[in-house]
Amino acid sequence: MNKKLEAVLSKEPSRRVQYSITGAILLILLVASSPALGGANMTSKGFEIGWNILTGIFTPDTSLLFGLGDSGVAYLILQTIAIAFLGTLVGAVIAVPLSFISATNIVPRPVVLVTRFIIMAIRTVPSLVYGLMFIRVTGPGPFAGVMTLAIVSIGMISKLFIETIEDLDTGILESLDAFGSTLFQKIRYGILPQLGSDFISILVYRFDMNLREATILGLVGAGGIGAPMIFALSAYHWHQVGAILIGLFLLVFIVEILSDKLRQKILHG
Amino acid sequence: MIKFEHVSKTYPNGVKGLQDINLEIQDGEFIGIIGMSGAGKSTFIRTINRLNDITEGQLTVDGVEISGLKGKSLRQYRRKVGMIFQSYNLVPRISVIKNVLSSLVPDMPFIRVMFGLFSKEDKIKALEALDRVSMLDKAFVRTDQLSGGQQQRVSLARTLAQNPSVLLADEPVAALDPVTAHEVMDDFRRINEELGQTVLINIHHVDLALEYSKRIIGIRSGKIVYDGPVAGITKDMLDLIYSKDGADK
Amino acid sequence: MKLYDKLFDAEQFTLTNGKTVSQKFTRTPLIILFLLIGIAVSVWVTGFSLTMLVTNIAGFWHIFGSMFPPKLSYFLQVWRPLLMTIQMSFFGSFFGSLLALPFAVLAASNITNNRGINLVVRFILTVVRTIPTLVSALIATYIFGLGTFAGTVAIFLFSFSFVGKQLFEYIETVDMGAYEALTATGANAPRAFVTTVFPQILPTYLSTALFAFEGNVRYAAILGYVGAGGIGMILNEKIGWREFQSVGMILLSIFVAVVIIETVSQQLRKHLS
Numbered sequence: 001m002n003k004k005l006e007a008v009l010s011k012e013p014s015r016r017v018q019y020s021i022t023g024a025i026l027l028i029l030l031v032a033s034s035p036a037l038g039g040a041n042m043t044s045k046g047f048e049i050g051w052n053i054l055t056g057i058f059t060p061d062t063s064l065l066f067g068l069g070d071s072g073v074a075y076l077i078l079q080t081i082a083i084a085f086l087g088t089l090v091g092a093v094i095a096v097p098l099s100f101i102s103a104t105n106i107v108p109r110p111v112v113l114v115t116r117f118i119i120m121a122i123r124t125v126p127s128l129v130y131g132l133m134f135i136r137v138t139g140p141g142p143f144a145g146v147m148t149l150a151i152v153s154i155g156m157i158s159k160l161f162i163e164t165i166e167d168l169d170t171g172i173l174e175s176l177d178a179f180g181s182t183l184f185q186k187i188r189y190g191i192l193p194q195l196g197s198d199f200i201s202i203l204v205y206r207f208d209m210n211l212r213e214a215t216i217l218g219l220v221g222a223g224g225i226g227a228p229m230i231f232a233l234s235a236y237h238w239h240q241v242g243a244i245l246i247g248l249f250l251l252v253f254i255v256e257i258l259s260d261k262l263r264q265k266i267l268h269g
Numbered sequence: 270m271i272k273f274e275h276v277s278k279t280y281p282n283g284v285k286g287l288q289d290i291n292l293e294i295q296d297g298e299f300i301g302i303i304g305m306s307g308a309g310k311s312t313f314i315r316t317i318n319r320l321n322d323i324t325e326g327q328l329t330v331d332g333v334e335i336s337g338l339k340g341k342s343l344r345q346y347r348r349k350v351g352m353i354f355q356s357y358n359l360v361p362r363i364s365v366i367k368n369v370l371s372s373l374v375p376d377m378p379f380i381r382v383m384f385g386l387f388s389k390e391d392k393i394k395a396l397e398a399l400d401r402v403s404m405l406d407k408a409f410v411r412t413d414q415l416s417g418g419q420q421q422r423v424s425l426a427r428t429l430a431q432n433p434s435v436l437l438a439d440e441p442v443a444a445l446d447p448v449t450a451h452e453v454m455d456d457f458r459r460i461n462e463e464l465g466q467t468v469l470i471n472i473h474h475v476d477l478a479l480e481y482s483k484r485i486i487g488i489r490s491g492k493i494v495y496d497g498p499v500a501g502i503t504k505d506m507l508d509l510i511y512s513k514d515g516a517d518k
Numbered sequence: 519m520k521l522y523d524k525l526f527d528a529e530q531f532t533l534t535n536g537k538t539v540s541q542k543f544t545r546t547p548l549i550i551l552f553l554l555i556g557i558a559v560s561v562w563v564t565g566f567s568l569t570m571l572v573t574n575i576a577g578f579w580h581i582f583g584s585m586f587p588p589k590l591s592y593f594l595q596v597w598r599p600l601l602m603t604i605q606m607s608f609f610g611s612f613f614g615s616l617l618a619l620p621f622a623v624l625a626a627s628n629i630t631n632n633r634g635i636n637l638v639v640r641f642i643l644t645v646v647r648t649i650p651t652l653v654s655a656l657i658a659t660y661i662f663g664l665g666t667f668a669g670t671v672a673i674f675l676f677s678f679s680f681v682g683k684q685l686f687e688y689i690e691t692v693d694m695g696a697y698e699a700l701t702a703t704g705a706n707a708p709r710a711f712v713t714t715v716f717p718q719i720l721p722t723y724l725s726t727a728l729f730a731f732e733g734n735v736r737y738a739a740i741l742g743y744v745g746a747g748g749i750g751m752i753l754n755e756k757i758g759w760r761e762f763q764s765v766g767m768i769l770l771s772i773f774v775a776v777v778i779i780e781t782v783s784q785q786l787r788k789h790l791s
Contacts, residue, residue, distance in 0.1 A: 026780075029612075030612060033605035033608040033612075035604040036608070036610070036670045037606040037609065046662055046663065049661055050661045053657060073430075082559060082560035082563040083560075083564055086566055088560065124736070126737075128750075129757065129765075132757050133578055133582070136581060137577045138567075142563065143565045143570070169356075171358040174320065174354070175424075175427075177320065177347075178350075179347055179372045180347035182344065182375070184382070188374075188385075189371040189374055191369070194360055194362075198362075204640060212650050213650075215653065219652065219743060226653070233656065233660060235625075245653075246654070249645065252650075265364075267362075269362070280636060366541075393533060395533075396531055397533050405533075405537065408541075
């Protein structure tokens with residue numbers, strides 16, 4: 001028999017015990033989690049609604065889908081993009097200093113522990129809670145959405161920024177030292193160009209995520225495409241629901257492809 | 270002229286990097302420094318542009334005692350002494366010419382530094398440095414697209430752009446394959462011959478050192494055990510430089 | 519870009535030895551221009567106002583401050599919904615990951631040698647992944663009624679699409695030598711898959727599923743907002759009633775639970791890789 005084959009087969013028995021234990025644990029956890037199935041109340045009406053949403057997607061409200069006014073899908077998409085874009089920028093403005101005081105190669109360990117704990121805590125609060133808090137500051141609307149996304153982004157942006165900062169090549173700084181650069185020149189020509197492209201790539205990635213996040217902010221009245229969808233759903237306007245879902249799908253799908261392309265370009269030239 | 274007089278370097282943890290070094294280096298020499306790793310080759314070369322400070326003795330360059338240099342005078346001194354490292358120390362995600370231009374930054378006014386506004390003369394200076402190492406056609410390519418040998422040449426061009434009178438190189442070809450290593454060493458030789466810059470290179474690879482240098486300095490355990498022409502390097506001498514059981518340990 | 523290069527001349531450099539090189543006109547102004555337009559449009563569309571933010575930010579800190587100290591006794595009412603959230607996450611992640619496996623196999627072009635099937639399955643995964651979890655939870659509450667089941671369905675859908683995509687991309691990178699050898703001896707494809715490819719992808723599969731679970735616990739906390747069960751229900755309620763010390767306690771509980779689960783899961787994932 002083929003050698004590769006034997007090698008694979010010979011690995012099997014040693015893992016069998018491991019597999020069965022894992023399987024048993026999973027089974028126990030699964031049984032313990034079965035209350036998650038509670039609340040299922042599937043009536044014929046539910047079926048009907050499901051069917052209606054499906055037909056709604058295939059027969060969307062075209063005046064809404066192609067409408068260019070304030071309530072058209074195009075404007076809602078523009079607003080959602082704007083919220084995600086500004087939210088990412090504001091988040092970055094807050095995350096940059098936070099990241100520098102959380103990097104082990106910049107500040108001492110105890111400081112890092114404190115700042116990382118803060119970042120983790122910021123990250124735990126769900127976005128909708130921030131949304132509700134910011135509505136008290138800015139009033140309902142997309143502005144609250146911008147601020148919500150800004151705060152929600154801080155966690156991930158800082159985490160990735162910190163990794164980048166800790167990966168800084170100090171050899172470059174030594175070289176700059178060796179040809180007589182001042183501290184400012186070392187930061188400007190040694191540190192900033194190293195961080196620049198990584199930072200931008202991280203922000204593009206986060207923008208992509210924020211866009212998804214922005215689509216749901218409407219639920220708490222923080223703008224974007226989510227709010228009209230809720231209204232349409234609760235009013236049983238299935239064709240409108242369909243139009244909005246199509247817009248949402250296209251938006252997220254296209255932005256994902258573009259942001260992947262952009263990041264490839266930034267990171268690999 | 271670089272002059273070492275009773276120079277010693279003791280690291281804060283008590284390790285002796287250099288012990289009682291005495292020698293003179295004339296302008297335009299091509300010197301290969303050989304020795305085992307940890308023998309003090311790097312320390313030796315790094316003291317010359319003050320990346321390491323000496324703890325005893327006197328180190329004078331062109332009549333100036335360099336231990337006394339501080340701040341601005343140190344930075345000005347370093348403009349004359351270019352240094353090249355084993356790891357090319359280039360910023361990978363910017364263009365080659367931007368990397369080369371960074372060595373001109375210390376001579377630029379603040380506003381230009383701040384916004385990265387390089388004058389046309391500066392750019393031509395950088396391009397000419399790249400041309401010297403046959404990298405002109407890669408000037409506007411992103412640095413991370415280059416091979417290791419090409420990156421080391423860019424690093425050399427960056428140092429050349431600042432027009433130093435002394436070139437220090439700390440294991441510049443250690444990370445390169447033999448063919449590429451020869452190409453980079455050829456660049457060093459050409460620069461030494463055409464521009465008359467003093468070249469000091471640390472090489473743990475003896476063959477390369479003997480092939481390119483005119484003078485060899487052998488270091489063992491922080492001491493100079495050989496200083497003379499290439500012809501004087503015999504097998505016994507190599508055994509002494511590379512012997513493990515240092516008598517002074 | 520071609521038009522841009524035509525509009526703005528490349529800069530010519532002549533070296534002293536007569537060689538010339540040209541550099542395309544810098545793109546920086548163009549990028550800055552696009553960014554500025556983007557910012558201006560976004561500020562206009564969203565009504566972003568720094569002055570309003572500065573004058574009213576006190577309100578944010580006021581709410582934040584009134585969460586402290588968290589009302590510890592409230593934990594008695596918190597732990598059940600919190601547990602439910604974790605159960606929803608686990609159940610949804612488990613079955614989502616389970617269903618993802620056959621779909622990933624169908625989407626992977628090196629195992630399923632049919633471009634049509636590959637594309638259809640990938641399209642399904644993409645569509646499901648594109649719909650935000652909260653939106654699918656919302657729709658699920660309309661179909662299945664209010665309650666945890668709707669939330670479980672939403673988490674299930676997300677895990678399915680997330681694990682499915684990660685897994686099929688990984689399957690396409692595995693070493694196919696053993697698989698080909700076994701099919702060459704006459705074994706049927708499913709059998710060959712189970713004995714050769716599956717052991718290779720298993721660690722990554724489990725690790726991805728765990729990663730999805732971690733994220734889901736965090737995310738499930740808000741599903742209650744649309745009535746899809748879990749701790750989000752009481753969170754929403756307490757914010758509505760302005761009982762911020764209770765809100766503080768809920769957030770603290772979520773924080774602790776998330777930290778514990780992430781730590782355990784990260785250890786497991788480290789062990790797997």
